Amino acid sequence: MTAEVEVLNPGIFSSVQDLGRFGFMAYGVSESGVMDSYAAQLANLLLKNPKDAAVLEVTLLGPKLQFSDFATIAITGGDLSPQINGKQVENNHILQLEAGDILSFGKRNIGCRAYLAIAGGFLTEKVFNSRSWYDGITSYCKLEKGMKLPYINSEQKEGSGHSSVKPGEYLTTSSIEAFPGPEFFLLEEQQKRQLQIQPFHIGKNNNRMGIQLADPLNNSLKPILTGPVLPGTVQLTPSGTLIVLMKDGQTTGGYPRILQLTEAGINSMAQKVMGDKIQFFLYDKEM
Amino acid sequence: MEDLVDIVPMGEKAILLNFQPRINEELLEKILSLKSFLLDKLLKEEVEIINTYSSLLIKYPSPIKDIYGQISSLKKLVKVANIPLKTGKKIFHVPVCYDEQFALDMELLSNYNGLSREEIISLHTAPLYTVYFTGFLPGFLYLGGLNKTLQISRKEQPRLKVKKGAVGIGENQTGIYPKASPGGWQIIGNSPVQFFNKNAVPPCPISAGDKIKFHPISNKEYEEIFRSVEENTFTIKWEDYDS
Secondary structure (H helix, E strand, O other): OEEEEEEEEOOOEEEEEOOOOOOOHHHOOOOOOOOOHHHHHHHHHHOOOOOOOOEEEEEOOOOEEEEOOOEEEEEEEEEOOEEEOOEEOOOOEEEEEOOOOEEEEOOOOEEEEEEEEEOOOOOOOOEOOEOOOOEOOEOOOOOOOOOEEEEEOOOOOOOOOOOEOOOOHHHOOOEEEEEEOOOHHHOOHHHHHHHHHOOEEEEEEEOOOEEEEOOOOOOOOOOOOOEEOOOOEEEEOOOOOEEEEOOOOOOEEOOOEEEEEOHHHHHHHOOOOOOOEEEEEEOOOOO | OOOEEEEEEOOOOEEEEEEOOOOOHHHHHHHHHHHHHHHHHHHHHOOEEEEOOOEEEEEOOOOOOOHHHHHHHHHHHHOOOOOOOOOOOEEEEEEEEOOOOOOOOHHHHHHHHOOOHHHHHHHHHOOOEEEEEEOOOOOOEEEEOOOHHHOEOOOOOOEEEEOOOEEEEEEOEEEEOOOOEEEOOEEEEEOOOOOOOOOOOOOOOOOOOOEEEEEEOOHHHHHHHHHHHHOOOOOOEEEEOOO
C-alpha cells in the first residue's frame, strides 16, 4: 500500500537522489545522485533496501516531514539534529514511525548533508533510469512545501529496532584523498608540493554542482581543449581558483584538471561547509 | 594508433585515453571508430564511453578492481592494427531564424568584422559543420567548421539568461543553447528545433560524427516550426552522409 510523506517545510535544500544516472553522459547529462554515497548506501543497508533505493538528501537545515502511515526509516551522514515529534533521535539507527509522526531537523552539529532512507525507497519518478532529481530532467529539482513523496508503508518488525552501525571518521577528517588529474603533471614542482601541503578552506560557493575553495593556487597553466570531467574532478582556473566538481557538475570543461578525488574523497567533501579546512592526500601509482 | 598519447586512470571509476590535442575531423573519426571497437569488446562490463575533441573516457558504474591491469589490457587492445572506420553518419538540416528579434549581437558582430548582416548569415550557413561531441549542457553540441572571419571573443560579462535555442559564436566555436542558460556567446539567431528531449529515445537526435547545416528561415517559418515542436509533430530533416 502506498503511503505519503508530506513536506511541511522543505529545509534549505532537500532533494530525492539515488546512486545517479549512468549511460547518459554522451548527451551531456550530469551523473547526479547522492553527494555522499557512503552515507546513502549505509542508510539503505540498514533497512535492507536495494543499494540504489532513492533517499532524501538534506542540506544544513533539514526539512519538516509528516508520514501518513507506518514507516521504517534510517538517517545517516551529517548530524543535523533529527527529531521525531520533537524528540531527539540518533543517526545510523533503524527508526519506526507511526502514522502521523513528524520528522524534523534542528541544529547542524557535524557535516553538511544527511540522508533519510525509507524501507522500500522513495517511489518518485524515474527519468533515464534514475530517480535523482535534476533541473530539466526530473519534474522537480528540490523539495517544496506541500509536496508529497510516495513510499510503501512497512509493518514494524520484531527486534529490528536496535540495529545500528558506527561509521568511520570520514565525517570530520580534513584529509581528502585524490589521484593526480590528467593535467597534474603540467604543474611546477613547487605547485605540486603546495597542493599537497597547504590547507585549503571551503569557500562560499558550495552546492551540488561544485565546491569552490577559498585559497588560490597561483599558476600559469593554459586552458585545455575541452575535455571530459567527472564528479570529483578538481579544476584550476587561470586566476588560481580551485573548483571541486560534484554530482551535478557539467560533463565537459576547459580548465586544467589537476586532481581527481577518490570515492572516499568525494564523500568527505560532501560533508564540508564554508570555512572548513581540508588537505589533499595524493595517491601515487604504487598504491 | 599514433595519435594516442597515453591511457590513465581518472579516479576509481574511469579510464581516460588522451590523444594529441587538436580539433581535427580525421582524428575525430579515428576516435569514434576506436570508441565503437571498445564498446564492442567491453560490452559485457556495461561501460559508458564518451569522447571530446581529443579524448575518450571509459566510465564504469562502480570502482574498477584492478585499474592498472585494466589499462594494460586496454593498451594491448588498442594496438590492434585495423579498426574499421565507423559508418552511419548523418547530415541534419537545422533551421535558424536570424531576424533581429533573435539576433541580439548581430550589430556588434557586424561592427567588429565589417561584414553586412547578409554576409554574416551567408558565411554562417555555408559550411557543413562537424559535430564533435555533446557537453556543457544536455544537448549542447560542440561544432567544428566555423568560418574564421566570423570568430569573435565571448562577452566580457556573460548574459544571465540566454534564450533557449539561441545560436551563438564564441571564439572559434559556434553552437546552439539547448535550454535557457547563462551564457557568454555572441547571439546571432535562434533555432526552434529541440536539441534535447528527455521524453525521446535517444534524447538527442544528433551525435558525435554527424554533420549539421544551418538554413535561414523567416519569423513566420520559425513560428510554424516552434508550434510543431510543441505539438510533438516536428521531425528534423536529415539524410545519410557518405564521406
